[in-house]
Amino acid sequence: xxxxxxxxxxxxxxxxxxxxxxxxxxxxxxxxxxxxxxxxxxxxxxxxxxxxxxxxxxxxxxxxxxxxxxxxxxxxxxxxxxxxxxxxxxxxxxxxxxxxxxxxxxxxxxxxxxxxxxxxxxxxxxxxxxxxxxxxxxxxxxxxxxxxxxxxxxxxxxxxxxxxxxxxxxxxxxxxxxxxxxxxxxxxxxxxxxxxxxxxxxxxxxxxxxxxxxxxxxxxxxxxxxxxxxxxxxxxxxxxxxxxxxxxxxxxxxxxxxxxxxxxxxxxxxxxxxxxxxxxxxxxxxxxxxxxxxxxxxxxxxxx
Numbered sequence: 001x002x003x004x005x006x007x008x009x010x011x012x013x014x015x016x017x018x019x020x021x022x023x024x025x026x027x028x029x030x031x032x033x034x035x036x037x038x039x040x041x042x043x044x045x046x047x048x049x050x051x052x053x054x055x056x057x058x059x060x061x062x063x064x065x066x067x068x069x070x071x072x073x074x075x076x077x078x079x080x081x082x083x084x085x086x087x088x089x090x091x092x093x094x095x096x097x098x099x100x101x102x103x104x105x106x107x108x109x110x111x112x113x114x115x116x117x118x119x120x121x122x123x124x125x126x127x128x129x130x131x132x133x134x135x136x137x138x139x140x141x142x143x144x145x146x147x148x149x150x151x152x153x154x155x156x157x158x159x160x161x162x163x164x165x166x167x168x169x170x171x172x173x174x175x176x177x178x179x180x181x182x183x184x185x186x187x188x189x190x191x192x193x194x195x196x197x198x199x200x201x202x203x204x205x206x207x208x209x210x211x212x213x214x215x216x217x218x219x220x221x222x223x224x225x226x227x228x229x230x231x232x233x234x235x236x237x238x239x240x241x242x243x244x245x246x247x248x249x250x251x252x253x254x255x256x257x258x259x260x261x262x263x264x265x266x267x268x269x270x271x272x273x274x275x276x277x278x279x280x281x282x283x284x285x286x287x288x289x290x291x292x293x294x295x296x297x298x299x300x301x302x303x304x
Contacts, residue, residue, distance in 0.1 A: 028091065031071035033228045034143065039221040041065055043140035046115035054113055061100070065117070069097055069138070072232070073119050079236050080121045080134070082268055083243055087121040087134075096121060115139055120148075123250070132160065132249035134239050143226060144187055144195055145235055146216015147242040149249055158212070160249035165208045167254060172204040174244050174258070180215070183241065187214045215242060240268055 041060060045053070054061070070091040077089030093099055098118040102110045116139030122131055132150040136143060149160050164171045175181060185197035195218045201207055217238060219226050225234060244261060251257045 028071050028074050029067065031068070031075045031229060031232060033231055034068060034138065034226045035064070036221070036227070038064055038068055038138075039140055039142070042115045042138070045113055046140055049111040049113055049115065051112055066093070066097075069117060069119060072136070073097060075232055076235060079268065080239070083239065086123050088124050089121060132246050134242060134246055136235065140221065142218060142220040142223065144216050144218045145238045146184070146187060146214055147245040148214050149212060158249075160245065161208050161210070163248040163254060164204060167248070168204045170255065170258060171207065171248065175202065175204060178241050178244075180241065184215050184217055186210065187216055187218060215245060240265065
């Protein structure tokens with residue numbers, strides 16, 4: 001019954017989601033890093049973007065590229081769920097993993113394949129292309145991790161700028177506490193699917209003037225950090241720092257959610273450790289079923 005439910009909607013119960021998550025995880029190898037061969041695949045695809053080449057290398061795509069990406073998505077899943085249980089974590093192409101094939105029905109002048117893939121955690125019931133996201137993008141030149149404000153067609157300004165404008169003091173406190181302008185960049189698309197990095201403002205007021213900004217860090221394909229399992233910890237750290245941006249873009253209770261984030265941040269800073277399968281399953285089950293204390297629990301605690 002659980003497998004028949006649409007996991008991208010809110011109809012699936014947490015029990016069903018957990019069941020499907022572990023059934024998927026059992027079929028996926030442990031993440032051990034993004035290999036140089038994976039980046040070469042995207043480089044060669046960009047130079048040979050046609051169906052004949054892709055069909056010859058389809059097995060390489062399924063195992064080397066998609067297999068690695070699914071393992072990355074699934075191993076970050078418990079951490080993302082601890083951040084916010086509304087976010088979808090199952091490794092599904094078309095939801096948490098972008099399709100590599102272009103839709104040729106409406107734009108026949110495009111190449112048949114995209115030489116890059118995005119991994120993201122959309123809200124259940126929301127279209128990933130229209131909503132704010134925490135994401136990882138990977139292509140021939142490297143990968144980026146960050147926050148994307150959402151929208152298929154970029155808007156000059158949107159919900160996040162409005163929320164910052166209405167909460168300047170709270171946003172300035174966030175910038176100062178997490179040192180966002182020192183640690184991250186505004187990312188913009190460059191030539192040959194590369195990225196340009198621009199310094200971020202230190203003043204909250206100046207953020208209201210940024211247009212459709214994407215915030216994060218870029219890691220070159222030659223960076224040895226991306227080849228290791230410990231890169232999971234890097235991704236966790238970036239997501240934890242940038243999650244408040246997602247709250248500013250989406251939350252209907254911003255002050256309460258930011259307070260909740262600050263109170264629980266330390267609980268989410270525990271490093272990823274290499275464990276046996278049984279230990280890892282137990283740890284992840286606890287993360288999924290025992291999230292940090294809710295705001296209702298906190299109020300009850302203060303009232304005692």
